[in-house]
Amino acid sequence: MNKNDYTTWLEIDLGAIENNVRQLLNLTGVPVMAVIKANGYGHGMVEVARAAEEAGSTWCGVARFEEALALRQAGIKTHILVLGFTPPGRVPEALHHDISLAVFNPDVAAAYAACALDHGASLKVHVKFDSGMGRLGLFPEDGLEILKQLASLKGIEVEGLFTHFARADEPLVDTTGQQLERFTALVQSVEQQGLRPRWVHAANSAATLYFPQARFDLVRCGVAIYGLHPSAKAPLPPDFRPALSLKTHLISVKTLPAQYGISYGHHYYTRDSERIGVIPIGYGDGFRRRLGAEALIRGRRVAVRGITCMDLCMISLDEVPDAEVGDEVVLIGCQGEAAITAEDLAQEWGTINYEVVCGMARRIPRFYQH
Numbered sequence: 001m002n003k004n005d006y007t008t009w010l011e012i013d014l015g016a017i018e019n020n021v022r023q024l025l026n027l028t029g030v031p032v033m034a035v036i037k038a039n040g041y042g043h044g045m046v047e048v049a050r051a052a053e054e055a056g057s058t059w060c061g062v063a064r065f066e067e068a069l070a071l072r073q074a075g076i077k078t079h080i081l082v083l084g085f086t087p088p089g090r091v092p093e094a095l096h097h098d099i100s101l102a103v104f105n106p107d108v109a110a111a112y113a114a115c116a117l118d119h120g121a122s123l124k125v126h127v128k129f130d131s132g133m134g135r136l137g138l139f140p141e142d143g144l145e146i147l148k149q150l151a152s153l154k155g156i157e158v159e160g161l162f163t164h165f166a167r168a169d170e171p172l173v174d175t176t177g178q179q180l181e182r183f184t185a186l187v188q189s190v191e192q193q194g195l196r197p198r199w200v201h202a203a204n205s206a207a208t209l210y211f212p213q214a215r216f217d218l219v220r221c222g223v224a225i226y227g228l229h230p231s232a233k234a235p236l237p238p239d240f241r242p243a244l245s246l247k248t249h250l251i252s253v254k255t256l257p258a259q260y261g262i263s264y265g266h267h268y269y270t271r272d273s274e275r276i277g278v279i280p281i282g283y284g285d286g287f288r289r290r291l292g293a294e295a296l297i298r299g300r301r302v303a304v305r306g307i308t309c310m311d312l313c314m315i316s317l318d319e320v321p322d323a324e325v326g327d328e329v330v331l332i333g334c335q336g337e338a339a340i341t342a343e344d345l346a347q348e349w350g351t352i353n354y355e356v357v358c359g360m361a362r363r364i365p366r367f368y369q370h
């Protein structure tokens, strides 16, 4: 890659992803499902899946069936689970590509089974339980009956049971313990009936780190494999490394006179004359249309001036008199001693780091390094 040929790009450190997966494997001693929905949290789904597989992750978790298909088409050999809803019309492809589906509705399970039977095969499913998330899933209290029914259905093989936590990233809140109790009671009754499947799983990244008793047979980690903190209250251990950097080049430098309005709406006016640079990044790239972001140039932190446009924004260069056109500008990542994290930007934008990285647009080229 010749960086000079690009205005704006993402650098994805696959070595960091491999490191983070290995950290999780060592820490937990159970298999790790790399959760790579939403284009691998913006990092690039296939490349992340390959790195995770290389590092020893034996499962991939996705939200949509199309994502699972794309992984198989790219040659990913791990188990794959679609965590969300899959229309029954997809069952033949699921069988052909050995993709496991989530089930949270007995009628849909029956439709899956009928379709699989037509193909003379058996579909692998994981039954999802709502132990207190208020989202998808059967109530654990109904679970035993339903699992008995599913066990008698030809065309379906229940290979997993799972649940999801609402507040595991707030380790001091007691709802995770309550969810865990409700789910564990189900797992025990299922065990007593001899119906326990191979894969029982519950933990996202935060629960993996902060609720070891939630690890069961498999942990489903997204944010941690990218080296991002589950939350300020549930930070990663120090050996994890962030994988994503967002970079651009300075494409224009001008000295504007005093009282000069900058960008749409003139939300910023220069006080005295001010050196202003233009960088080619905007909300069309997922760099939000907000005031108050910052950038790194020549190892120094500078303010974005005025409102972010679709493809461009302006930065103050008064503090960096040596800055010149062609300089590299970092929006997420390190430069010299300085750093801006996805967490910093999330705070600035009033959101979470997950949304910052998922928002990185397709049009930004992604460069992968080890």
Ligand SMILES: *Cc1c(COP(=O)(O)O)cnc(C)c1O
Pocket: 035, 037, 083, 164, 203, 204, 205, 206, 220, 221, 222, 223, 224, 230
């Ligand atoms: C996205 C998701 C995960 C991963 O969550 P992280 O907080 O990123 O680790 C795990 N399980 C389910 C069901 C999910 O939807």
